[in-house]
Amino acid sequence: MNELFDKLIIRAIFVALICALIFAYKYAHSFLYPSSRLQLFKRFYPTQNPAQTLHLLARIIGVGIIFSNFHIYMANGIIVSILDFFVKSIATFFIYLASIYIMESIVLYNFDFSDEILKRKNYAYALISFSMSITLAIIIKTIASVSRDSLILLFFIWPFAIVIIGLASKSYSLVSKLPFNRLLIQGNLALACSYSGFLWGWTLIITSSLNNSVNNLYWYSVQVVLKILLSILIYPLFKLGLQKIYLMQDELGDANQAEINRDLSGPSIGYGIYEGALNLTASFLTTIIAGQIDFGTFYPAF
Amino acid sequence: MKKISIYVFLLLNFLGISASFYPSESGIKYVPDETVFANYFPKENTSLILTDYFKTGFIIKSYFHRYRIIHSFNSADEQIFRVSKYFWEKNKKNIGMTIFLRQAKDVPVNIIPSPPGSQFVGNRAYGHWKLQDSGLRLWAFYSVYQHFPSMLSWGDFRPDQKFYNEMIMAQKNETPFYGTNKEFGTEGAVTLLNLPKKNVSEVVVLKALLKKRLQKFLSLPQEIYE
Numbered sequence: 001m002n003e004l005f006d007k008l009i010i011r012a013i014f015v016a017l018i019c020a021l022i023f024a025y026k027y028a029h030s031f032l033y034p035s036s037r038l039q040l041f042k043r044f045y046p047t048q049n050p051a052q053t054l055h056l057l058a059r060i061i062g063v064g065i066i067f068s069n070f071h072i073y074m075a076n077g078i079i080v081s082i083l084d085f086f087v088k089s090i091a092t093f094f095i096y097l098a099s100i101y102i103m104e105s106i107v108l109y110n111f112d113f114s115d116e117i118l119k120r121k122n123y124a125y126a127l128i129s130f131s132m133s134i135t136l137a138i139i140i141k142t143i144a145s146v147s148r149d150s151l152i153l154l155f156f157i158w159p160f161a162i163v164i165i166g167l168a169s170k171s172y173s174l175v176s177k178l179p180f181n182r183l184l185i186q187g188n189l190a191l192a193c194s195y196s197g198f199l200w201g202w203t204l205i206i207t208s209s210l211n212n213s214v215n216n217l218y219w220y221s222v223q224v225v226l227k228i229l230l231s232i233l234i235y236p237l238f239k240l241g242l243q244k245i246y247l248m249q250d251e252l253g254d255a256n257q258a259e260i261n262r263d264l265s266g267p268s269i270g271y272g273i274y275e276g277a278l279n280l281t282a283s284f285l286t287t288i289i290a291g292q293i294d295f296g297t298f299y300p301a302f
Numbered sequence: 303m304k305k306i307s308i309y310v311f312l313l314l315n316f317l318g319i320s321a322s323f324y325p326s327e328s329g330i331k332y333v334p335d336e337t338v339f340a341n342y343f344p345k346e347n348t349s350l351i352l353t354d355y356f357k358t359g360f361i362i363k364s365y366f367h368r369y370r371i372i373h374s375f376n377s378a379d380e381q382i383f384r385v386s387k388y389f390w391e392k393n394k395k396n397i398g399m400t401i402f403l404r405q406a407k408d409v410p411v412n413i414i415p416s417p418p419g420s421q422f423v424g425n426r427a428y429g430h431w432k433l434q435d436s437g438l439r440l441w442a443f444y445s446v447y448q449h450f451p452s453m454l455s456w457g458d459f460r461p462d463q464k465f466y467n468e469m470i471m472a473q474k475n476e477t478p479f480y481g482t483n484k485e486f487g488t489e490g491a492v493t494l495l496n497l498p499k500k501n502v503s504e505v506v507v508l509k510a511l512l513k514k515r516l517q518k519f520l521s522l523p524q525e526i527y528e
Contacts, residue, residue: 004320006359013360078360080511087519151519214523 010078017082018067021089025063028093033101033113051117051126058130059100062137066092069141084149091151092144095158099136106166107132110181124184127192128199135203139165142207146214153214160221161210164228168202175239176275177252183266190272197276201283205231208287231283231290238282248274333367334386336413339402347374350402351418351454352393353497365390369401370453372419374428378453398455398486398493399478415478416469417461417486419454422447424466431463439463455496459485 030041046053070088072081108125116125139161147153172180176194183191209227214220243250252267331342339350354368365387371379385393393401396415403412405421422428422443428450429443440460443450451457461469465482472479485492 001317001321002359002362002364004317004324006362006364008317009361076511076515077508079508080515083512084515148523149518150521150523152522217522 010074013078014072014085017085021086021093022060022063025093028097029059049118049121051121051123054123054126054130055113055117058133062096062100062133063093065134065137066096066141066144069144087151088144088149091154092140095143095154096137096140099140099158099162100133102162102166103132103136103169104129107169108184111184120187122184122187124187124189124192127189128184128195131196131199135199136165138203138207139210142210146210146212148214156217157210157214160224161206164206164209164224165202168206169199172198175279178267178272178275186266188266188272189269190267190275193269193272194275194279197279200276201235201279204280204283204287205235205290208291211291227290231286234289235282235286238285239278242278242281248278250274330366330382330384332385333383333389335389336402339413340404340411343371343402343404344407345373346404346406347421348372348402348404349400349418349421352396352399352401353380353455354397355390355393357390363387367393370455372400372453374422395488396478397488398490398497399480412473414473414476415480415487416473417465417479417481419450419456420469420473420479422450423461423469441466455493457492457496459492 044053044056067089070085072085074081108128111125116122117129140158143154143157143161147157172195175198178188178191178194180191180195205228209224209231212220212223242248252271333339333342343350349372351370351372352367353370355366356368357363357365365385366382367385367390368380368382371381373379393415398418399415400418400420401413401415403416403421405412423441428447429441431439432442433439440462442460451460462482468482469479480487480490481492484490487493
């Protein structure tokens with residue numbers, strides 16, 4: 001029973017350590033985002049501003065996703081495992097916060113957090129921010145797993161991944177007819193759903209591409225780029241296939257950009273769900289073709 | 303209150319189920335003190351030499367002893383026992399010593415720490431006193447028992463008659479005997495030579511491990527270099 005109780009106590013210590021690290025993360029977050037300082041340090045009432053709730057909880061879910069990747073090895077003693085955990089947590093928190101900052105600067109450069117969330121309660125902004133926080137957490141989790149305790153590898157793969165997701169986020173105008181900035185100012189939920197699906201889809205493709213063992217940095221980079229290019233080639237085929245199979249009519253597809261811009265009410269939420277779900281499904285299916293076909297000895301090596 | 307009750311109930315369930323299926327709970331015998339060995343080892347000509355001790359756990363420690371079980375006519379076995387803290391602390395000086403000895407079924411067991419193989423020294427069934435050039439008489443096992451010195455972790459040590467006499471005296475007085483020149487026990491020269499305890503400082507080990515971990519953080523994985 002001694003060992004059982006001792007293990008239970010060690011687990012309780014790690015619970016306390018994780019809570020302490022989340023507390024530290026809260027402060028780190030406030031340094032990087034001074035505008036959210038008020039939001040973080042005053043009492044929080046989830047029902048007062050649902051947009052703010054969504055925005056804040058996305059970051060917390062993100063931290064949870066990142067932590068879920070950590071493994072604690074006790075064989076070398078508790079001090080070493082705590083140090084291990086601490087170093088990995090600090091490094092991943094740093095790159096997580098920096099990733100959110102970079103992505104918000106790329107995607108939401110026209111918008112200000114306090115205007116959109118605190119003053120206007122913009123649900124579309126909150127939903128896009130929610131998706132961004134979670135998708136970035138999933139990407140960081142994959143990077144942390146691939147870099148296997150090496151901070152050097154972590155700081156090599158991270159900018160690489162951020163460049164890819166940054167470029168990917170700019171391709172939204174190629175896959176959707178929805179004008180991003182105009183609809184986001186309106187707080188249009190169709191845009192939020194569509195963009196979230198798009199972002200989730202890209203995240204699936206990027207994580208699937210990044211998730212290779214790193215034996216050689218040059219070949220790893222080549223492999224990731226090739227997988228992403230392959231995914232870009234396959235993705236439209238699935239999208240088209242799904243549209244044809246389910247006879248989905250793209251109502252905005254036939255309208256030209258001028259007509260869409262004239263429609264002041266913006267597209268219905270159904271259109272956003274359609275686009276988002278289609279993007280997500282096509283990405284899921286793309287990852288099978290791009291990353292999960294094992295040729296084995298199908299082509300024997302001579 | 304209801305939530306706390308449910309929490310406590312689930313905690314007890316977890317502990318109960320874990321304890322039932324925990325492998326080491328059923329595999330290792332618990333020894334609160336040396337008197338219990340008599341129940342575990344009923345056969346005659348059996349002795350236990352303490353070869354190592356260690357503890358596990360972070361806050362709630364478990365204490366362990368590793369013993370070499372010596373039978374006169376069988377090969378030696380190794381066995382680990384979980385022991386009480388009292389028994390563990392009491393025997394910290396006794397590595398390499400016989401902690402338990404049962405010579406015959408009807409004779410009371412000996413639980414006073416004595417040098418390993420004390421039951422064989424002076425017993426004509428196992429060997430004889432051999433006169434050396436120096437004039438000393440040293441104990442020599444018969445050729446059929448020539449593996450005994452290594453089994454008892456004696457190395458090149460052979461007891462002389464003075465050692466034997468002092469050992470008998472200590473047994474009569476029921477006091478521990480570590481050798482004429484304290485050859486046995488954790489700090490004994492013979493034990494240190496033949497049963498070395500890894501006495502590396504915990505701080506040194508921790509420093510080495512921390513250094514290794516930091517090096518791992520600040521370098522690329524090994525496969526990338528290969």
